[in-house]
Amino acid sequence: MFYKDERLALFIDGLSLYSSSRALEFNIDFKLLRSEFMRRGKLVKAFYYTAILENDEYSSMRPLVDWLDYNGFTTVTKPAREYIDSQGNRKVKGNMDIELTVDALELSDRLDHVVLFSGNGDFRKLVESLQRKGVRVSVVSTTHTQSPMISDELRRQADSFIELDQLKDIVGRPERQTPAMDQKHYVANREPLADSYQ
Secondary structure (H helix, E strand, C coil): CCCCCCCCEEEEEEEHHHHHHCCCCCCHHHHHHHHHHHHECCCCCCCCEEECCCCCCCCHHHHEEEEEEEECEEEEEEHHHHHHCCCCCCEEECCCCCHHHHHHHHHHCCCCEEECCCHHHHHHHHHHHHCCCCEEEEEEEECCCCCCCCCCCHHHHHHHHHEEEHHHHHHCCCCCCCCCHHHHHHHHCCEEECCCCC
């Protein structure tokens, strides 16, 4: 439930949203996403959080972050850390939970409604804290995958749950005749940024 006069902010856990949309087999059109929530209320801010692997000559996340920066989003990034696990596999770690939590709590006095794009159960306490301040919280994730991508605790704590699969026709990027336009395609082909994430 949204009200036209409520002050609204989006807090997007980039990795969680990317994983959920890919599991549902569609790409997010961030211009449509922002427009949709501007239509639903008075959008104060739209934050996007991601860690970036800076060691590589070209980070696959950089085109998305740059596009978002120029198109109405506030991006919050930090360097991802690489490590080798006990089986010798290369892993990347870049948790943005603290940054998202601090920003949401700092802005809460100027908001009526927070929309959190994440299924991470660690955010349950943040949702509870925002609710105690009188802020309603909607959580966007999916249960329409083989195993749900939202923790049960987070879903129960939220004032409302928005199924990402039901937003597919509203904020999904249409299929094109050319190869799949995901991040790997843009890294490999270095196509113009203007088309990349609209």
